[in-house]
Amino acid sequence: MPHFEFEECKLHYVDFDDRLEDNDAPVLLFIHGAGSSHLIWTLQLLKLKEAHRVVALDLSGHGLSDRAEKTSSIEHGYTDQVHALITYLDIDNFILVGHSMGGGIVMSYCLRDDVSPPCAIVLVGTSSDLSLRKLAKGLIIEAFEDHKPPYGIETLDEDFKTFSLAKFQDAVTKFDAKSIFRDLDICDDFNISDRVDEIKVPALVVVGDDDDIVPPGVAWELEKALPRADIAVIKDADHSPMVQQPEVFNRLLSKFVKWAQGDLDRRRLKGTSVIVDKKE
Numbered sequence: 001m002p003h004f005e006f007e008e009c010k011l012h013y014v015d016f017d018d019r020l021e022d023n024d025a026p027v028l029l030f031i032h033g034a035g036s037s038h039l040i041w042t043l044q045l046l047k048l049k050e051a052h053r054v055v056a057l058d059l060s061g062h063g064l065s066d067r068a069e070k071t072s073s074i075e076h077g078y079t080d081q082v083h084a085l086i087t088y089l090d091i092d093n094f095i096l097v098g099h100s101m102g103g104g105i106v107m108s109y110c111l112r113d114d115v116s117p118p119c120a121i122v123l124v125g126t127s128s129d130l131s132l133r134k135l136a137k138g139l140i141i142e143a144f145e146d147h148k149p150p151y152g153i154e155t156l157d158e159d160f161k162t163f164s165l166a167k168f169q170d171a172v173t174k175f176d177a178k179s180i181f182r183d184l185d186i187c188d189d190f191n192i193s194d195r196v197d198e199i200k201v202p203a204l205v206v207v208g209d210d211d212d213i214v215p216p217g218v219a220w221e222l223e224k225a226l227p228r229a230d231i232a233v234i235k236d237a238d239h240s241p242m243v244q245q246p247e248v249f250n251r252l253l254s255k256f257v258k259w260a261q262g263d264l265d266r267r268r269l270k271g272t273s274v275i276v277d278k279k280e
Contacts, residue, residue, distance in 0.1 A: 011068075012064035013057045018049045026119055028054045028253075029118075030097045030102075031057060032062065032102050034101040034183035037063030040243065043242065044097075048250065048253070052257070055085070057085050067179070079108045086115070094118050097122040099124040100214070101130060101187055103123040104190050120204070123203060124242060125208065125214045126214060126219075126222070128191065128192050129191040200227055202260055203223075205231040213238075232252050
């Protein structure tokens, strides 16, 4: 199990690359939400590892990572951990993908001027304002529900030993309520609505049409505030569309990554919002 040192604790991550030949495709770095872990991205890691190097981090106090007591905010705690992993892996061409609280981490990372910038970002079920007055009930539900294995997945092949059921059970055993409440406190202090327009990298905002934690209307507001953004509303999905509709989500992500690589005509994405159906 790969770990790296961060402020006297060990942070866990997974790192897979099954490409048949080297290419210049960006690394996809996935950041989970409140109370969750890298396991929430299993269905993306399995699918996208053949075209990209894929990395997923367990934030401190989550999954198989130690707890970092100094983590005090999204902007100056969790983003430090993301930066530390990128530095440790010596990655310079990457796309950040963040879910819920992880989306806040991704946006905050982009606002820092002392880190290597991503070439694009993907924001899933998130908002520039994660204060509890809006999201408390939903975030508590998310924190517990997201700690289940992805639907239909109990154990994966030998190349993915990290995702075995035994490892998942270890992560659950290590998980405690303090991490949830710490995340909720951190989210309560997070509001960068007045700075979203400073995020200049291309962005894809993804939301489930049944998301009652971050409703589609909130996602549309985020898309409008970002200078270079598109939005996808995935049908028959709620707060975790990458789990509930993985084929649609993975197809959307792959298309966006291809665009971000420059294979499609570089253009501003304003006004090109799309509604995506399972059968598209």
